[in-house]
Amino acid sequence: xxxxxxxxxxxxxxxxxxxxxxxxxxxxxxxxxxxxxxxxxxxxxxxxxxxxxxxxxxxxxxxxxxxxxxxxxxxxxxxxxxxxxxxxxxxxxxxxxxxxxxxxxxxxxxxxxxxxxxxxxxxxxxxxxxxxxxxxxxxxxxxxxxxxxxxxxxxxxxxxxxxxxxxxxxxxxxxxxxxxxxxxxxxxxxxxxxxxxxxxxxxxxxxxxxxxxxxxxxxxxxxxxxxxxxxxxxxxxxxxxxxxxxxxxxxxxxxxxxxxxxx
Numbered sequence: 476x477x478x479x480x481x482x483x484x485x486x487x488x489x490x491x492x493x494x495x496x497x498x499x500x501x502x503x504x505x506x507x508x509x510x511x512x513x514x515x516x517x518x519x520x521x522x523x524x525x526x527x528x529x530x531x532x533x534x535x536x537x538x539x540x541x542x543x544x545x546x547x548x549x550x551x552x553x554x555x556x557x558x559x560x561x562x563x564x565x566x567x568x569x570x571x572x573x574x575x576x577x578x579x580x581x582x583x584x585x586x587x588x589x590x591x592x593x594x595x596x597x598x599x600x601x602x603x604x605x606x607x608x609x610x611x612x613x614x615x616x617x618x619x620x621x622x623x624x625x626x627x628x629x630x631x632x633x634x635x636x637x638x639x640x641x642x643x644x645x646x647x648x649x650x651x652x653x654x655x656x657x658x659x660x661x662x663x664x665x666x667x668x669x670x671x672x673x674x675x676x677x678x679x680x681x682x683x684x685x686x687x688x689x690x691x692x693x694x695x696x697x698x699x700x701x702x703x704x705x706x707x708x709x710x711x712x713x714x715x716x717x718x719x720x721x722x723x724x725x726x727x728x729x730x731x732x733x734x735x736x737x738x
Contacts, residue, residue, distance in 0.1 A: 478715035481515035607671030658736040
């Protein structure tokens with residue numbers, strides 16, 4: 476029978492049969508050497524049924540070629556094996572789904588708690604006196620901070636600014652970066668009273684820097700400290716390409732200390 480007649484028998488299109496022929500999956504019984512017409516035997520429809528169902532069961536072309544050489548019992552066993560494989564994959568996916576839900580909810584809870592912690596100290600100190608900024612500017616920083624937490628699910632402790640720049644908050648206790656010989660001290664200040672004194676002394680920053688603070692008992696309670704400092708520094712260096720790390724630790728001597736380190 477012609478390819479058109481065979482396609483009707485199999486309820487498929489001729490393009491599929493031509494494709495099967497091109498990949499040596501289902502060859503016609505004969506091909507007219509003069510016209511190039513393909514002719515099929517009726518019993519080849521059984522092979523087509525095997526091929527179609529094996530493909531639907533996600534067997535590869537090479538697997539199907541091998542299976543077509545085997546008995547029907549062997550093909551049924553191959554289906555059983557495929558079912559077991561898919562069951563195992565499904566179980567794995569279900570486990571991953573549950574893990575995803577647990578991790579997502581845990582991260583969401585951590586972000587909410589961190590956001591609440593950062594907002595606890597807002598209004599408890601004079602931002603104008605502490606940072607040398609206006610109340611409106613401080614409010615805009617707070618709004619930006621909350622918007623970041625509302626709009627981004629990201630690793631705790633990081634504040635991603637995107638594009639050419641990145642700022643990172645590492646809230647103590649943390650390793651003292653001044654002890655790392657790979658970091659060069661650019662500026663250090665000791666015994667200052669207000670962070671505005673430090674911010675006034677900061678040079679323009681272009682590159683990779685660490686802002687390291689050791690804070691007295693009062694400033695240590697400012698949970699939004701690093702976020703506010705980095706936002707101010709970021710705004711002052713908006714035309715530069717930078718990577719800022721802000722690390723704070725609690726002061727051991729009750730005085731405020733600051734080091735600007737270049738990585």
